[in-house]
Amino acid sequence: MESTRESERLSGGIVTAVRGASYTVVTGDGTEFRCRTFPGTKTDNEGTSLVAVGDRVELRETETGTELFEAIITLVECRTSALTRKRDVRRNRSKEKIQVIAANIDQLVVVVSAFDPPLSTRLVDRYLVFAESEKLDTVIVVNKMDLDDSEETRELMEPYHALGYPVIYTSAEEKSGMAQLKEALAGRISAFSGHSGVGKSTLINQLFGHERLRTGETNWKTGKGLHTTSNSVMLLLPGGGFIIDTPGIREFNLSDITRENLRFYFREFLTYMPDCSFSSCSHTVEPQCGIVAAVESGLIDPARYESYLAIYESLD
Ligand SMILES: Nc1nc2c(ncn2[C@@H]2O[C@H](COP(=O)(O)OP(=O)(O)O)[C@@H](O)[C@H]2O)c(=O)[nH]1
Ligand SMILES: [Mg+2]
Ligand SMILES: [Zn+2]
CATH class of the missing domain: 1.10.40.50 (Probable gtpase engc; domain 3)
Structure with a gap:
């Protein structure tokens, strides 16, 4: 009978964290592996980041005790979707011009706040254009409802209801609207995006019931403390599904959107x-x-x- 050596056993998984050249991969049974790529890593996605959060990959376990990494990524599967950003080539030594922030996402969760920063439907429209161009489902979250419970806020959002975009009103502060948000996220891979300061990190922490992300470190007026480029993580929700915190739309690669389309x-x-x-x-x-x-x-x-x-x- 053929015996496969332990070190060559193959398994598939999903990338949940990228830290420089180190990747965390979670396999079907929930085991986490610390992984690296090697010159022979195959990809079905030419011309972009080799590995991104959300990627489905195949692994080969390394021999225990011989190195820091527990497995090697042998193959990166074809992405069904990719949220990308343009790289500033002057600031990044990497040759890739398009960096993948998150792969295989099902929906974009556009977070705005009712107040502080003020609600901007113009910004919501920019996100919707982007989501439509990428064929991503969208969920609109209006957070900080505790700061502005006026009818005006809901009236502003009425056209989106009418167009069939789900709109969820929340207050991360008062823990309201969280059940609807959980329901919208269950079993799906969701990318959270929005202006800094609208409460994305607070909402995500609220979903977990404890702190997973640092909050308030960005000031929306000054834009200080911007999202770091190299570290991206996907969090497994208690009720199933994954969420990814992403930078705002100004960082996204919008080059597929033209006056014609x-x-x-x-x-x-x-x-x-x-x-x-x-x-x-x-x-x-x-x-x-x-x-x-x-x-x-x-x-x-x-x-x-x-x-x-x-x-x-x-x-x-
Ligand atoms: N009043 C109120 N403040 C909130 C709410 N959610 C978040 N904040 C506050 O808004 C600030 C920015 O939140 P943060 O989660 O860091 O925003 P992010 O930049 O979108 O991740 C923090 O001071 C939070 O405490 C909310 O629902 N109501
Ligand atoms: Mg944040
Ligand atoms: Zn016309």
Whole structure:
């Protein structure tokens, strides 16, 4: 009978932490391995980071006691999605220009706050455009509801409910809305993103019932204490599913979004686009535009259309 040496036993797992060139991989039975890559590590994802948090990998265990690492990553499987950031090549010695923040995520959890920092639907729209362009599901979380319980906050979010985006109102401070948030996260890989100071770390700590992430170390007014590049972790939720804390959208790689394809990422536009007299209508200056007509007759929310114009202007 063929006997496989202990050191060559193969197993598959998911990368839950990246610290420099050291990776934590959790296998199906919940065992954690400290891993490294080697020159023969194969990948189905050319041209980007070799290993990122969320990657599904195959392992070969190293011989016990011979080195610091317990296993070697032999293969990185093809990613179903990737949240990436552009690298500042002047600041990073690594040759890769696109860095993967998180792989295989199912949904983007866009966190905003009702107050401090003030609620910006323009920012929500930027996130939604990004999520649509990456074909990611989205959950919008409005945190710090304890600071502003006015009807105005819910009215501002009404168009998103109408478009079918789930909106969850929370207060990490008063522990409200946490049951709905837990339900939305169960069994899925979720990336938390939002302006610094909105309460992402506090919400994540609240989900665990104890501190997993440091909070309040970033000041949203000064932007001081930015998210560190090299350390990224995925946390296994008590109820199943994983969450990843990510930097804000300003750090994301948005190069796939162009003036030409932006219109497809405002989902309510799709219904009215056939009414435009030009098939390539940009919905900005053209006559007989179906989108402008829909805005004027109240079928499209004017604030959403203004966001479209602002994002359109910011692209070139
Ligand atoms: N009033 C109030 N403050 C909160 C709430 N959630 C977070 N904070 C505070 O907001 C600040 C920033 O929170 P943090 O979790 O670090 O934000 P992050 O930058 O998004 O991770 C901290 O001082 C928190 O205590 C909330 O629901 N209500
Ligand atoms: Mg934080
Ligand atoms: Zn048009």
